[in-house]
Amino acid sequence: xxxxxxxxxxxxxxxxxxxxxxxxxxxxxxxxxxxxxxxxxxxxxxxxxxxxxxxxxxxxxxxxxxxxxxxxxxxxxxxxxxxxxxxxxxxxxxxxxxxxxxxxxxxxxxxxxxxxxxxxxxxxxxxxxxxxxxxxxxxxxxxxxxxxxxxxxxxxxxxxxxxxxxxxxxxxxxx
Ligand code: 3AM
Numbered sequence: 001x002x003x004x005x006x007x008x009x010x011x012x013x014x015x016x017x018x019x020x021x022x023x024x025x026x027x028x029x030x031x032x033x034x035x036x037x038x039x040x041x042x043x044x045x046x047x048x049x050x051x052x053x054x055x056x057x058x059x060x061x062x063x064x065x066x067x068x069x070x071x072x073x074x075x076x077x078x079x080x081x082x083x084x085x086x087x088x089x090x091x092x093x094x095x096x097x098x099x100x101x102x103x104x105x106x107x108x109x110x111x112x113x114x115x116x117x118x119x120x121x122x123x124x125x126x127x128x129x130x131x132x133x134x135x136x137x138x139x140x141x142x143x144x145x146x147x148x149x150x151x152x153x154x155x156x157x158x159x160x161x162x163x164x165x166x167x168x169x170x171x172x173x174x175x
Contacts, residue, residue: 002157003048005060005105006039007149008171009125013072014038016144017090021127023141024077030088030131037166038125040072040092040149042102043109043116052114056154057170059108063152064172067104070097073146077138078124079131088131089124090144098123101174105152129163150174 009017018035025032048056073093079086092098102121109116153171157164 001048001053002046002159003053003056003169004041004044004155004157005056006041006153006155007070007072007101008151008153008168009038009040009072009149010147013144013147017125017127020090020141020144024088024127024138027138028088028128028131028133030128031163032128033126033163037164039153039155039166040123040125042105042121042152045109045114045116048114053154053169055112055114056109059105059112059114060152060154060170060172062108063101063105064174067101068097068175069148069150070101070174071095071146072149074143077141078122079133083133086131086133087126088128088133089126092123092125094123101152 075091075093078089078091151171154169155166156169
């Protein structure tokens with residue numbers, strides 16, 4: 001199964017992210033993510049089997065035992081890809097606590113021989129894909145207020161023509 005580890009978002013924060021996405025949907029064209037897909041990826045694992053998923057669960061338990069809840073501080077919009085076909089995301093401030101959490105998770109995965117995508121961690125919440133950006137800057141947007149993430153989850157990702165759907169397989173509470 002195709003998997004990744006992410007922070008789940010508090011409901012009030014999700015509401016405000018959805019509000020931001022609504023504002024953006026009047027300014028750019030693209031495939032906006034459904035609200036229930038919002039998350040903050042810490043490590044993309046790709047295909048894993050049963051035995052590996054047990055190791056990932058052990059890694060999450062270990063992380064939860066040593067890491068506190070983390071602040072989510074919306075900072076700016078950002079993109080991956082080309083301006084006429086990009087992924088549009090809400091970037092979060094790289095606080096020490098958030099970067100330490102991602103480091104700790106990756107250390108625990110390394111210890112158990114679990115491979116993951118090693119690109120540098122850039123905390124973000126994906127809002128839309130296949131986005132065509134306008135030439136003019138995106139202005140007048142209301143960003144979500146800062147909040148706190150408390151739950152770390154292993155997700156299964158299923159790809160289909162309608163886009164990916166994500167199912168939580170195992171969660172731990174931080175702190
Ligand atoms: O959290 P976001 O939406 O940025 O883009 C995929 C999504 O990230 C990313 O993992 C999350 C859940 O699917 N993803 C998919 N394939 C990936 C890969 N090969 C990947 N990240 C890194 N490497």
